[in-house]
Amino acid sequence: MRAFAEAIESGASGEDLADLKIPESYRAALVRREDVGMFEGLASWDKDPRKSIKIEEVAVPELAPDEAYVAVMAGAINFNTVWTSIFEPLPTFGFLDRLGKESKWGARHALDYHVVGSDASGVVLQVGSAVRSWKPGDRVVIHCNYLDDQDPGAHDDAMKAANQRIWGFESNFGGLADLTLVKANQLMPKPAHLTWEEAACNALCNSTSYRMLVSHNGANMKQGDVVLIWGATGGLGGYAVQYVLNGGGTPVGVVSSADKVKLLEDLGCEAVIDRRAGNYRFWSDENTQDESEWRRFGKDIRALVGEDPDIVFEHPGRQTMGASVFVAKRGGTVVTCAASSGYMIEYDNRHLWMKLKSIKSSHFANYREAWDANKLISQGRIQPILSAVHPLEETGEAAYQVHHNLHEGKIGVLCLAPREGLGITDPEFREKVGEDRITLFRRHAAQAGVQSAK
Ligand code: NAP
Numbered sequence: 001m002r003a004f005a006e007a008i009e010s011g012a013s014g015e016d017l018a019d020l021k022i023p024e025s026y027r028a029a030l031v032r033r034e035d036v037g038m039f040e041g042l043a044s045w046d047k048d049p050r051k052s053i054k055i056e057e058v059a060v061p062e063l064a065p066d067e068a069y070v071a072v073m074a075g076a077i078n079f080n081t082v083w084t085s086i087f088e089p090l091p092t093f094g095f096l097d098r099l100g101k102e103s104k105w106g107a108r109h110a111l112d113y114h115v116v117g118s119d120a121s122g123v124v125l126q127v128g129s130a131v132r133s134w135k136p137g138d139r140v141v142i143h144c145n146y147l148d149d150q151d152p153g154a155h156d157d158a159m160k161a162a163n164q165r166i167w168g169f170e171s172n173f174g175g176l177a178d179l180t181l182v183k184a185n186q187l188m189p190k191p192a193h194l195t196w197e198e199a200a201c202n203a204l205c206n207s208t209s210y211r212m213l214v215s216h217n218g219a220n221m222k223q224g225d226v227v228l229i230w231g232a233t234g235g236l237g238g239y240a241v242q243y244v245l246n247g248g249g250t251p252v253g254v255v256s257s258a259d260k261v262k263l264l265e266d267l268g269c270e271a272v273i274d275r276r277a278g279n280y281r282f283w284s285d286e287n288t289q290d291e292s293e294w295r296r297f298g299k300d301i302r303a304l305v306g307e308d309p310d311i312v313f314e315h316p317g318r319q320t321m322g323a324s325v326f327v328a329k330r331g332g333t334v335v336t337c338a339a340s341s342g343y344m345i346e347y348d349n350r351h352l353w354m355k356l357k358s359i360k361s362s363h364f365a366n367y368r369e370a371w372d373a374n375k376l377i378s379q380g381r382i383q384p385i386l387s388a389v390h391p392l393e394e395t396g397e398a399a400y401q402v403h404h405n406l407h408e409g410k411i412g413v414l415c416l417a418p419r420e421g422l423g424i425t426d427p428e429f430r431e432k433v434g435e436d437r438i439t440l441f442r443r444h445a446a447q448a449g450v451q452s453a454k
Helices: 002-009 014-019 079-086 093-100 196-200 203-213 235-246 258-267 291-305 321-327 349-353 367-378 392-403 427-433 440-448
Strands: 025-032 054-059 067-076 113-115 120-127 139-142 179-183 187-189 226-229 250-255 271-274 283-285 311-314 333-336 358-361 386-391 410-414
Touching: 002 014, 002 067, 002 120, 014 120, 025 392, 054 113, 054 392, 067 196, 079 392, 120 179, 120 196, 187 367, 196 386, 196 410, 203 235, 203 311, 203 367, 226 235, 235 250, 235 258, 235 311, 250 258, 250 291, 258 271, 258 440, 271 291, 291 321, 311 321, 321 333, 321 349, 386 392, 386 440, 392 410
Parallel strands: 226 250, 226 311, 250 271, 311 333, 333 358, 386 410
Antiparallel strands: 025 054, 025 113, 067 120, 067 179, 067 410, 120 139, 139 187
């Protein structure tokens, strides 16, 4: 794979790349089936991705007609890699085995190792015989909606397809590796003004936030809306804040440190709640929620923006859902895509029905939504939120940082890219967008001492 990296960096043409032989094996970050029980008896918090994620050489799988091999220049950590690495809530080998039973091509995925990663930037090396829109040499980013386009369910909103999967989580051959195998309909053009690692970090969280807030499939935010955003400097929240500001709304960002408050303010979010300083105790014990604490939280939001949120951007789940339903405006929407702190949710239904509120579920994004969200990155209207970069060998450490909420924004991983800062092909546009805006999270993390690649 090094030969590909050198050819890409020296500007080789697509024809030259197509002439290079795909190697028999490649370097990948993976978890092993035999390790599934390694954390038995430990609390989630103590399950350590540094122990379960390994870097190994694995065989290059055969290419199906609708697929492409992509040389991965950089990838990024998502929370789903944390879930895979701690084997929670389920070991992902079950997903691979199910996919393995679907077809001859699906069978390639059911292996004793799972190559993880659901974000990447890179260069197309080879395409299958049925691929029409992409060719070797194309610089791409990859979105993670992995589906079978022969399923009729995939042709209205693709996220409703019966066999919809997340690449690198529910399928094998993910993006934290030197090579990946993806469906052609996962490819999108790489934003030319970004480095490989800046480009790699966006697709999953940016597209998810776009669907949750902007798309008619989500909360369908409108100008003037007040949007409460949990984890507002995290992977999802860092894009959500930008969508609310771009869309003429008022974000109310919730974070958990003074450093993050400062970052949010620099991002343009004026209404900020430090949940640690506020010391909200929504749960008085494991089974009992405290409505007076929901009320105190609601009052703090009103004190900042003068009204209740039209939309609550939810993902922490069990810890916050009761409060989210309570503080949403009469007729408002809680849009949820996750449950990091627990998926058995409890809220007071009286506050939902009596005040005509809705809970809207959302999951990743269809190709159209991912494409439109990527276009906004390419146009410099949404900025990458990359805060740190690790070499592929440190994937376990990078996942640990996310697991333990030690990061801000997104953590990138260098795969074939030999160092940071490469891959920009439109420096003039980068200058126009502004280095300061593009690197806000990175600079902030450097000041706050967040870890980075050697
Ligand atoms: P992230 O980068 O770790 O950010 C999440 C943020 O949530 C944290 O920075 C933290 O911010 C806040 N948070 C964590 N626990 C909390 C709690 N108990 N109460 C309040 N706030 C809490 O993760 P992410 O990438 O944004 O992903 C968040 C969740 O969404 C994960 O479970 C992930 O798997 C899921 N997700 C789902 C989809 C989908 O398509 N369905 C897509 C992307 C992500 P503070 O400490 O600063 O408050």
